[in-house]
Amino acid sequence: MSDATLTLIPPESVTTPRVEVNGHDPRMLISMRNIWKTYQMGTEKVHALHGVSFDIPRGEYIAIIGPSGSGKSTLMNLIGCLDTPSEGEYWLNGKNVSEMDDDELARIRNQEVGFVFQTFNLLARATALHNVELPLIYGGVGASQRHEMAKKALQAVDLTERMTHKPNELSGGQRQRVAIARALVNHPSILLADEPTGALDSHTSMEIMDLFERLHSEGNTIIVVTHEHDIAARAHRVISIRDGLIEKDERIR
């Protein structure tokens, strides 16, 4: 998948040589195989995703783009292990996530996924430092190590001086950087951002996107879910979703 000349990967027909072990490609960080998500709306069945397959190798910077109602939020929830597919297999870092129960998913979210949300989703009553420590608390990391790791994460997003501030004492950009520090503190496999600049002005948005770029260059795997093309354009690969299917999967850089 590091083939730089590959610009278009039609859905359902990935052309790169594939190694299948137990139904997934072990070289890939994320392996989605024929994913369906069906919701029961009254008597009617609504397919939010019908048969989505793709792979994401480690270290990629990828954007998932699509209009509202396209199924991109559903896909994001699946990638982030907030939900499980109705059908199909999802392998994340060698683990078959599609068959996990609630608590196993919580563990995967804690260890493998770092979420960045549009509205930051910080705990209002907690300081920046405590917010960043939270994943470590649920990960069972001891207090002193936790402080150390959280401080480092805040350092990585240039917020060392604002550690003891609460979210309402921080600007939007600073809040989002706290959220990014929280997402990264546990060294997850993927950084999953849902409209990360949706609540920010354009200048701050660029700062955050620059930060993503830097984090990518440092080796993080980044997935940005957005409906804005200029945000998606910062990624190296763009998956376009429409009507529950992959419309385009193109490498742009």
Place this chain on the structure above:
Amino acid sequence: MFRLTAIWEAFRVATASLRSNKLRTALTLVGIVVGVAAVIAVVTIIKGLNQTVAQTFSSQGSTVFTISKNPQIIKSREDFIKFNRRKDVTHEDAEAITRLCTACWRVGIAANAVETVKYADQKAENVRIRGVDPTTMFDIDGVTINVGRIWTESEGAAGRDICVIGPDMLKNLFSDAPADRALGNEIRIDGRPYTIVGVLEPLGSIFGFSRDNVVYIPYSTYQRAYGGRRSLVTFIQVQTTDQLEAAEDQVRTIMRSRRHTPPDAEDEGFALETQDVFLNLYGSATSNIYIVTIGVAAISLVVGGIVVMNIMLVSVTERTKEIGIRKAIGARRKDILTQFLIEAVTVTAIGGAIGVATGFGLAYVISALIGFPLLVSVASAVLGVGVSSVVGIASGLWPAWRAARLDPIEALRAE
């Protein structure tokens, strides 16, 4: 390690959330505080009473029983009429028991009247005048001389106008003068002069009634002053409790044979009672108070628990977003469950602690007013906090379970 970290986090979150809603927390606490305080106050007061009562009766002790015409507690009108038809218990009965009962150690007779006692221009009202014979009645009553002496048997037999006064008389008639200053003075009871020969040691009070508000006079003197044909009470003391039963049997036989009571008689014709009568009555009365109060307190704890549950449900709804965030970053069901349970238990345990303190405070005030010892027991304090914590778990469980089951995606969507 993991559990401790999570529990500490839950505790931090709980206290922060309680602090941020001070009024709500205070109102939630009230329900628990009232319930626990009521239980603690009642338990403490009754413990104090129990001790007082136990001490009081043990001064006369379980070695004493009495023979009288009427039992001390009459339960119905029919009984009252029946008992009034009985023969009086007389001085001769007491003499027969003294002579014939081998298991008996001390035998005495006593009769009581309530009078106003005067000295110079001082007056003491509602004083118990106790005519006793022989002087061993002082031992049976468990009273001892502080200053002066008891009258001699010959003085008693002669019906001299002499008396031994309880310490309350010093206070009420002699302006709290030292006991020896009262000796030799003449007090007047119902117009008759009595010379004070001794002053008793204080016994204290029970239920606010002083046991020192008494004047002992010889029975012959009492008979002359108040008339002879009154039924009296015969007191019998045995040396050790294991002789009690034998003594009771002997006394029963003596009484029945003196009165020629047939063995199949419907009514025995006299009342044989030990101090257990009082203790049993007291015990059943206080145990009812116990049960009723604890029942009422339990209801208020249940109400308090419902308040806590309601508040916790509100709290869960308000913090749906927070729960979503926590779940998204890796909180498991039991982490969320623990968090809200600890929050509920923290409120109720604090309420319990305040309730324990309030309860002891109440008991202190009441015991100071009535005048009995305050027995602060660690066990009831621990129990108070423990029970309220259980209430916290019981009322927090459902809201916490609801929080734990929230779907993270929907929870994150909440505002």
